[in-house]
Amino acid sequence: MMELTKLFSPANIGKMELKNRLVMAPTLGIAPFHGVPLPEEAKEDYLPPLTIDYFVERAKGGVSLILGQSCMILPESRAPGRAGAWDDKFIPGLSKFAETMHQNGAKAAFQLLHHGRLLTAHREGMAHPEEIDPVAPSAIPWGYRKEVAREASKEDIKHLVNGFAEATRRLRDAGFDAVEIKGAHGYSIGQFLSPHSNHRTDEYGGSPENRARFACEIIAAIKERVGADFPVIFLMSSSEFIEGGITLEDSLIQAPLFAEAGADALHVEGGVADMTAHITNPCYIYPDALFADHAAAIRKVVSIPIIVGGKIGDPILANQIIEEGKADFVSMARPLMADPEFPNKARSGKFDEIRYCLWCNNCWDVTWRESFRKRGVRSCTVNPAYMREREFELKPTSSPRRVLVVGGGLAGMEAALVLTQRGHKTTLCERSQELGGQWNIASKVKGKENYARFKQWMSRELDKAKVEVMLGKEVTVDFINETHPDVVIVATGALPRTLDVSGAQGKNVVQAADIFSNKVNVGQRVVVVGGRYVGMEVALMLAAHGKHVSLVTERDLGQNQRFMERYTLLALRDKLVEQGVYIYPRSPLLRIHEDGVYIMNGIDPLFLKADTVVLAVGVCPQRKLLEELETAFPNLEIHAIGDCVEARDAMEATREGAEAGRII
Numbered sequence: 085m086m087e088l089t090k091l092f093s094p095a096n097i098g099k100m101e102l103k104n105r106l107v108m109a110p111t112l113g114i115a116p117f118h119g120v121p122l123p124e125e126a127k128e129d130y131l132p133p134l135t136i137d138y139f140v141e142r143a144k145g146g147v148s149l150i151l152g153q154s155c156m157i158l159p160e161s162r163a164p165g166r167a168g169a170w171d172d173k174f175i176p177g178l179s180k181f182a183e184t185m186h187q188n189g190a191k192a193a194f195q196l197l198h199h200g201r202l203l204t205a206h207r208e209g210m211a212h213p214e215e216i217d218p219v220a221p222s223a224i225p226w227g228y229r230k231e232v233a234r235e236a237s238k239e240d241i242k243h244l245v246n247g248f249a250e251a252t253r254r255l256r257d258a259g260f261d262a263v264e265i266k267g268a269h270g271y272s273i274g275q276f277l278s279p280h281s282n283h284r285t286d287e288y289g290g291s292p293e294n295r296a297r298f299a300c301e302i303i304a305a306i307k308e309r310v311g312a313d314f315p316v317i318f319l320m321s322s323s324e325f326i327e328g329g330i331t332l333e334d335s336l337i338q339a340p341l342f343a344e345a346g347a348d349a350l351h352v353e354g355g356v357a358d359m360t361a362h363i364t365n366p367c368y369i370y371p372d373a374l375f376a377d378h379a380a381a382i383r384k385v386v387s388i389p390i391i392v393g394g395k396i397g398d399p400i401l402a403n404q405i406i407e408e409g410k411a412d413f414v415s416m417a418r419p420l421m422a423d424p425e426f427p428n429k430a431r432s433g434k435f436d437e438i439r440y441c442l443w444c445n446n447c448w449d450v451t452w453r454e455s456f457r458k459r460g461v462r463s464c465t466v467n468p469a470y471m472r473e474r475e476f477e478l479k480p481t482s483s484p485r486r487v488l489v490v491g492g493g494l495a496g497m498e499a500a501l502v503l504t505q506r507g508h509k510t511t512l513c514e515r516s517q518e519l520g521g522q523w524n525i526a527s528k529v530k531g532k533e534n535y536a537r538f539k540q541w542m543s544r545e546l547d548k549a550k551v552e553v554m555l556g557k558e559v560t561v562d563f564i565n566e567t568h569p570d571v572v573i574v575a576t577g578a579l580p581r582t583l584d585v586s587g588a589q590g591k592n593v594v595q596a597a598d599i600f601s602n603k604v605n606v607g608q609r610v611v612v613v614g615g616r617y618v619g620m621e622v623a624l625m626l627a628a629h630g631k632h633v634s635l636v637t638e639r640d641l642g643q644n645q646r647f648m649e650r651y652t653l654l655a656l657r658d659k660l661v662e663q664g665v666y667i668y669p670r671s672p673l674l675r676i677h678e679d680g681v682y683i684m685n686g687i688d689p690l691f692l693k694a695d696t697v698v699l700a701v702g703v704c705p706q707r708k709l710l711e712e713l714e715t716a717f718p719n720l721e722i723h724a725i726g727d728c729v730e731a732r733d734a735m736e737a738t739r740e741g742a743e744a745g746r747i748i
């Protein structure tokens with residue numbers, strides 16, 4: 085067994101002893117809130133039971149320190165659905181959190197946050213937006229917003245510094261072991277640190293040292309208020325990755341100042357919320373541990389511990405980062421959402437049992453999806469129990485039934501697994517010779533190596549649970565007549581769609597799925613039709629192979645009925661531009677010819693020459709069997725799940741599989 089001795093060795097942050105080097109990065113543990121009316125108690129102190137349940141699972145899973153979630157320091161800087169620490173009335177709720185983490189083996193910290201100019205965006209979701217006071221280092225709008233935050237006076241700065249100190253005092257009184265101060269990602273402190281958002285000419289602006297003054301005053305005030313022994317972790321963006329923003333050079337000057345002011349550890353990440361949030365929340369196309377080299381550089385200029393986060397989802401990599409001296413601790417957010425048991429499994433060398441994060445960012449996207457918002461639930465593609473921990477506890481059935489699951493894609497596999505684990509006699513039939521369905525194609529995309537790992541994980545779990553799996557088995561009405569199942573779950577998925585335009589059946593037209601599967605050849609000049617995941621991914625793959633690629637899409641890039649997950653969209657968009665793909669948004673395809681395509685560009689048709697036209701225009705639900713069974717067996721209990729209901733994505737598939745597995 086490979087032992088990760090570095091990752092699982094104890095270490096200190098200040099006087100706080102931690103049992104290992106694996107820290108849980110802050111993750112907002114709430115149900116979707118945008119546009120959803122909040123329950124009364126949520127408006128001020130949003131630590132409902134499901135938040136606690138969510139973090140408890142991670143504490144049990146073996147992480148040494150939980151940084152909780154961002155928490156508001158002042159009433160006038162509240163944001164929707166966030167926890168509060170601006171009043172002593174929150175102490176009982178916060179105490180419950182800290183105490184529960186301790187009972188389950190983890191140390192507890194919370195992250196304190198002030199949004200600064202970002203409050204102009206957040207106050208829209210508030211019941212009383214007039215109470216919110218967007219104040220920032222300089223009067224510069226946030227992102228695309230017209231509204232401008234007011235420039236902080238010296239009095240405001242004192243008030244904010246005191247707000248951080250008092251909120252920390254409340255955390256300490258509530259029994260927390262440490263506090264994290266959010267100096268990263270372009271929130272209030274980050275806005276002071278960055279020349280991009282700080283245009284002040286007084287002692288808080290200008291040089292890197294002056295820009296660090298606000299942060300240092302906060303750290304020093306906290307230490308004065310709660311005593312030198314209470315650990316302060318400072319979260320910083322080593323670089324904002326924008327023109328005119330914080331650079332690593334700035335951070336190398338500012339990090340020692342944070343340490344001098346009293347910080348006990350620096351937590352290094354990157355990016356800024358209004359411009360490069362897609363780097364802060366890196367999707368699958370980014371390299372692993374993308375901030376580790378910056379952390380290593382910062383570690384050389386300070387003598388306090390460094391925590392590094394950002395796309396570190398492999399235990400061996402995490403161990404290596406510490407072994408190589410790049411950091412003293414690693415933080416993980418999404419990997420622990422995907423598998424709360426990650427640390428325990430890694431410590432005992434059970435690497436295959438870990439359900440690895442896919443870096444798909446669907447855990448962000450749920451906030452905006454109607455199907456989740458209206459029910460107030462969240463999900464994770466590989467872990468449908470994320471934020472539904474208690475509801476999804478596996479309860480054995482009291483009346484085992486014979487269930488037939490038709491279709492071995494993600495929805496079918498998830499349903500079959502849960503049903504069997506609950507004691508039903510389940511058979512999973514798959515028409516082809518392998519499980520996975522459309523997932524097998526998705527797994528072939530560059531950067532999506534963990535997608536294949538998820539299927540392997542699922543297959544092993546099905547084996548362990550002893551699910552009866554029949555490959556190469558086409559289910560028909562006759563088969564149901566022969567086997568008489570009590571319940572049938574239809575999860576027959578979807579197949580790539582074609583287009584109803586002239587020339588769509590031509591020899592020069594291929595499906596993107598067939599390119600990923602290496603089934604077709606592609607000419608030198610290519611037009612890809614479709615501007616969502618598959619279209620952008622296939623365009624990138626072909627451009628990387630030296631093809632001349634144009635991408636045409638009927639609407640905006642990433643848009644269908646709704647926009648795709650934003651961070652992934654921005655990452656793919658940047659990559660398309662970097663690789664020289666010609667992008668034609670809002671340009672419906674008119675017709676396909678042997679030597680190219682006509683698209684509508686503005687009010688005029690435009691001809692694009694092409695040797696090959698690649699279709700990436702979505703999928704069609706496969707409902708034939710469902711309809712046949714419903715007609716032939718009107719009294720049979722039949723459930724339909726996944727893409728055969730409506731073409732959507734993997735997260736909806738696993739969620740529906742998980743739900744179906746629990747209602748039978």
Ligand SMILES: Cc1cc2nc3c(=O)[nH]c(=O)nc-3n(C[C@H](O)[C@H](O)[C@H](O)COP(=O)(O)O)c2cc1C
Pocket residue numbers: 109110111112153154195266353364365366393394395396415416417418419447448
């Ligand atoms: C659902 C979700 C909620 C998050 N909430 C916070 C937060 O409250 N404060 C914060 O600083 N970062 C937050 N993050 C960012 C993470 O702490 C972390 O920086 C990011 O996910 C990259 O780390 P990872 O690759 O380990 O996931 C959140 C991330 C996710 C996915």
Ligand code: SF4
Pocket residue numbers: 418419421422440441442443444445446447448463464465466467
């Ligand atoms: S939804 Fe995707 S990115 Fe988020 S935790 Fe799950 S697998 Fe990871």
